[in-house]
Amino acid sequence: MRAALVTRPLDIAALVAEVAHPGTGATTLFVGTVRDQHEGRAVSGIDYEAYGPMALRELETILAEAAERFATDRIVVEHRLGTLAVTEASIAIAVAAPRRVAALEAQRYVIEAVKARVPIFKREHYVDGTRAWVDNRGGSVVATSPTSAVAT
């Protein structure tokens, strides 16, 4: 198992290679990427920032939970921080297990837990020049410069 917060582009192939093992027959890969729209607004990029030490601790806790539930420790997750452009990968999770069900379910468990619990925050940049912090429940939280702060 390995979790990391990184500021460089994610190397997807390296993560798949990292979980490979002769005893595994199924490998799953999840890649989260920056989408070009959010609730009808055109998005040009996203800033990701984290409460780094706690975020890493939570990621490691989630991997340990997944390993216990799904009986595989061939799990790696990397989350990128900084400013990402549309189509760039913000998170990648690779899981390898002896059989497909464990690999698929562990994958789902990890991404859902990351979205719910890990203290990582994102600010979307819109094509119209505005920016806003958003959360994983889908709403814009607080608009920031260059507009004045307005709850939406």
Next chain:
Amino acid sequence: MTTTVLLFASWADAFGPSLAVELPEGARVADLLDVIGSRAAGRPLPKPMVAVNQRYATPDQVIQVGDEVAIIPPVAGG
């Protein structure tokens, strides 16, 4: 006691990366949220969670001198 509270995202935009908060001895997380909430009055900030020593805290957890305390806005990883 003076507790330094770490802030992130919209909360850091409003107050900077940390905030010194005066709390009575034996104060709980709920007391901290009251103090923070009054500072945030009138600002459009999302309701946060609190972490103590890098773990999510319950409202009745007592804050000790030297604890690492953080205000956690709604998360958005993934």
